[in-house]
Amino acid sequence: MNIEIRDGDEKKPAQAKKPTDSQSELRQDIITGDWVVIATGRAKRPDDFITKERIEEDPNVADPFVDLVASGQKEPVLVYRKPDGDWSLVVIPNLYPAFAAGRMPKDHSEGPYFAINGVGYHEVIITRDAKKSLADLELWQTAEVVDAYQSRYSSLMTKKSVKYIQIFHNHGKEAGSSIAHPHSQLMAIPVVSPYIELQLRGAELYYRNHKANVFQSILDHECESGVRRVYENEHFLVFCPFASRVAFELWILPKRSDNPYFERITEEEKISLADALQKTLKALQKGLGDPPYNFFLNTSPCDGREYPHYRWHVEILPKTSVWAGFELSTGIEVSTIEPEKAAEYLREQIQSE
Amino acid sequence: MNIEIRDGDEKKPAQAKKPTDSQSELRQDIITGDWVVIATGRAKRPDDFITKERIEEDPNVADPFVDLVASGQKEPVLVYRKPDGDWSLVVIPNLYPAFAAGRMPKDHSEGPYFAINGVGYHEVIITRDAKKSLADLELWQTAEVVDAYQSRYSSLMTKKSVKYIQIFHNHGKEAGSSIAHPHSQLMAIPVVSPYIELQLRGAELYYRNHKANVFQSILDHECESGVRRVYENEHFLVFCPFASRVAFELWILPKRSDNPYFERITEEEKISLADALQKTLKALQKGLGDPPYNFFLNTSPCDGREYPHYRWHVEILPKTSVWAGFELSTGIEVSTIEPEKAAEYLREQIQSE
Numbered sequence: 001m002n003i004e005i006r007d008g009d010e011k012k013p014a015q016a017k018k019p020t021d022s023q024s025e026l027r028q029d030i031i032t033g034d035w036v037v038i039a040t041g042r043a044k045r046p047d048d049f050i051t052k053e054r055i056e057e058d059p060n061v062a063d064p065f066v067d068l069v070a071s072g073q074k075e076p077v078l079v080y081r082k083p084d085g086d087w088s089l090v091v092i093p094n095l096y097p098a099f100a101a102g103r104m105p106k107d108h109s110e111g112p113y114f115a116i117n118g119v120g121y122h123e124v125i126i127t128r129d130a131k132k133s134l135a136d137l138e139l140w141q142t143a144e145v146v147d148a149y150q151s152r153y154s155s156l157m158t159k160k161s162v163k164y165i166q167i168f169h170n171h172g173k174e175a176g177s178s179i180a181h182p183h184s185q186l187m188a189i190p191v192v193s194p195y196i197e198l199q200l201r202g203a204e205l206y207y208r209n210h211k212a213n214v215f216q217s218i219l220d221h222e223c224e225s226g227v228r229r230v231y232e233n234e235h236f237l238v239f240c241p242f243a244s245r246v247a248f249e250l251w252i253l254p255k256r257s258d259n260p261y262f263e264r265i266t267e268e269e270k271i272s273l274a275d276a277l278q279k280t281l282k283a284l285q286k287g288l289g290d291p292p293y294n295f296f297l298n299t300s301p302c303d304g305r306e307y308p309h310y311r312w313h314v315e316i317l318p319k320t321s322v323w324a325g326f327e328l329s330t331g332i333e334v335s336t337i338e339p340e341k342a343a344e345y346l347r348e349q350i351q352s353e
Numbered sequence: 354m355n356i357e358i359r360d361g362d363e364k365k366p367a368q369a370k371k372p373t374d375s376q377s378e379l380r381q382d383i384i385t386g387d388w389v390v391i392a393t394g395r396a397k398r399p400d401d402f403i404t405k406e407r408i409e410e411d412p413n414v415a416d417p418f419v420d421l422v423a424s425g426q427k428e429p430v431l432v433y434r435k436p437d438g439d440w441s442l443v444v445i446p447n448l449y450p451a452f453a454a455g456r457m458p459k460d461h462s463e464g465p466y467f468a469i470n471g472v473g474y475h476e477v478i479i480t481r482d483a484k485k486s487l488a489d490l491e492l493w494q495t496a497e498v499v500d501a502y503q504s505r506y507s508s509l510m511t512k513k514s515v516k517y518i519q520i521f522h523n524h525g526k527e528a529g530s531s532i533a534h535p536h537s538q539l540m541a542i543p544v545v546s547p548y549i550e551l552q553l554r555g556a557e558l559y560y561r562n563h564k565a566n567v568f569q570s571i572l573d574h575e576c577e578s579g580v581r582r583v584y585e586n587e588h589f590l591v592f593c594p595f596a597s598r599v600a601f602e603l604w605i606l607p608k609r610s611d612n613p614y615f616e617r618i619t620e621e622e623k624i625s626l627a628d629a630l631q632k633t634l635k636a637l638q639k640g641l642g643d644p645p646y647n648f649f650l651n652t653s654p655c656d657g658r659e660y661p662h663y664r665w666h667v668e669i670l671p672k673t674s675v676w677a678g679f680e681l682s683t684g685i686e687v688s689t690i691e692p693e694k695a696a697e698y699l700r701e702q703i704q705s706e
Contacts, residue, residue: 023453023471024450024451024452024453024470024471025461025468025469025470025471026468026469026470026471026542026543026544027461027466027467027468028466028467028468030465030466030467032547033547034547035544035546035547037451037452037471039449039451039471096392097377098377098390098392098679098687099377099390100376100377108378108380110578110595111574111577111578112383112570112571112574113380113381113383113574113595113596114380114381114383115378115379115380115381115595115596116378116379117377117378117379118376118377118378118379118390118392164683166679166682166683168677168678168679168681168682169678170677170678174675175675175677175678176674176675176676176677176678177677185678185679187679187683189379189683189685190379191379191388191685193388193682193683193684193685194385194386194387194388194683194684194685195682195683195684196683198684217465218465221464221465221466224464225463225464242463242466242468243466243468294677294678294681294682295678296678296681296682298682315682317681321529322527322528322529323529323676324521324523324528324529324530324647325521325522325523325528325529325538325647325648325649326451326519326521326538326540328521328647328649328670329519329521329546329548329647329649329651329668330517330519330540330542330546330547330548330549331546331547331548331551332542332544332546332547334451
């Protein structure tokens with residue numbers, strides 16, 4: 001968020017609002033140990049976050065995902081078809097991959113530095129309709145997306161060079177999406193990502209200290225307290241984390257207690273996840289005026305080791321602010337709405353459907 | 354950066370450029386152990402990064418820093434005056450602080466979660482001219498800014514609740530600056546920030562493994578190799594880090610080998626830092642068309658402990674891209690220009706002055 005002195009963005013002049021001292025709260029992420037600031041002294045109302053303007057897509061740019069052959073895309077690695085023969089979902093290798101198939105990571109070290117080549121896979125998961133986001137699709141269509149995530153994950157996790165697979169989705173230009181046509185991405189990479197390492201270490205440490213799974217402790221407390229709960233179905237809880245890194249951050253946490261590995265999701269859980277994802281994204285769309293967002297699926301590495309204290313889950317970060325000098329330099333994020341208020345607001349959106 | 358398939362942002366259609374496999378490189382940060390991707394397979398030329406459009410400041414918004422009394426600011430805590438009596442630099446407490454003076458951190462824990470109140474200080478360092486950025490000022494004016502950093506740092510580091518002091522500067526709306534009038538910020542906080550912790554631990558570990566200071570190893574290698582050097586004066590080396598997190602990332606590293614603590618900067622070093630900072634920011638301004646950027650000053654915590662293996666320094670992150678789903682989920686940043694090419698380009702800007 002923006003940590004400047006308030007200025008003309010506000011309707012009232014700065015001096016009209018009485019500043020109050022020391023109202024902000026430092027909350028610690030129970031898993032990673034990182035800190036966030038909930039700056040309630042400069043708190044906003046939930047509807048202050050409604051998206052005012054979005055960067056428009058250039059209407060002259062052709063959609064490269066409408067006709068995959070004409071736009072020169074690579075051969076699909078997975079295709080789901082509708083009864084009429086047309087595709088409903090397709091997975092293609094990224095034309096300009098950040099990671100690409102190749103020989104095993106090769107040492108590119110220089111002086112004291114260490115580097116390897118970016119061996120891996122970079123795929124794009126595309127739904128047919130150019131205009132409908134995951135929130136707008138039929139439930140079966142979003143379930144197909146989840147199914148494709150699992151299918152591609154399972155195919156790539158056994159590749160020799162792959163240590164971690166990240167699945168993510170960028171919605172809106174401000175969230176880094178350069179193509180308006182809805183799509184998710186998958187990157188299979190030769191190292192375990194630093195953020196997952198941090199969560200794994202934290203989960204391990206929590207288990208040692210409390211003889212409990214940290215995700216179960218979160219689930220139990222959030223179900224009991226209810227103040228940050230946004231939605232719940234048979235297999236998943238959706239809530240705003242206690243130490244939210246951005247306004248309206250959301251997590252979708254599986255209730256099943258014995259599953260660190262996304263690839264082991266059941267058929268029933270897939271439908272349930274699709275439902276939770278849609279309800280949540282719809283609540284954001286309705287409550288905040290279709291904000292840009294990123295969501296991603298965090299799971300255990302596929303590096304041959306066991307991670308009994310982890311639990312796969314989905315994290316959703318709406319792009320409600322810019323991370324500026326303080327966030328970038330410290331790694332401490334500043335949020336201007338309490339997660340409890342954000343949760344209440346999103347809960348209302350779902351209840352009023 | 355944007356990790357989508359390339360689309361109409363490019364002048365050429367996607368299929369006109371032949372994709373090449375496995376050209377990207379995973380580089381490891383020698384201090385933190387984190388990874389970055391240098392995606393040379395989608396490499397751009399340096400001038401591809403020239404800022405095309407900037408979000409304009411609203412001309413109807415009054416500058417709150419021109420007349421501090423009229424805009425209802427708090428009493429300055431530091432004022433530097435010109436011979437004519439007008440101020441040239443002023444430091445004021447932030448009207449809406451993310452951290453504010455108060456009693457010692459108080460426990461706000463809830464269930465399994467931990468939180469404390471945000472006790473601390475949040476100040477704004479303002480230079481007189483509303484239009485001139487640090488790159489445009491006279492050398493003595495930028496030296497005054499460095500002097501003010503040190504002065505306020507020294508005043509706040511002994512406060513009981515303060516464990517870490519972060520000084521930073523946001524330039525441009527895209528980098529999170531809501532007020533066009535150039536200013537830096539200082540936040541004195543009751544915890545050591547996660548990013549500094551990571552660097553401290555890394556420096557400690559490097560010392561144990563190599564019996565050497567990691568910052569000295571970097572300095573020695575960068576001076577010897579020269580490929581990433583951008584500028585150098587008596588006391589500082591400016592270079593693009595081997596594992597740059599964004600295109601055109603820059604570090605200003607002191608040559609003095611025995612100083613983990615910014616507050617111990619000498620008078621001579623202050624002038625030298627002002628020179629290095631100006632040359633660097635001017636090179637960015639000239640080479641990339643005044644891009645938005647954040648810079649920050651990383652130094653040892655002021656928590657009463659010693660950090661012999663650390664070295665204070667400045668990190669500059671131009672806002673050349675958006676961190677999207679992959680970066681947010683993994684903590685691995687993707688950059689589309691080699692730091693060596695970025696350094697060469699910026700070096701040319703300085704040499705052609």
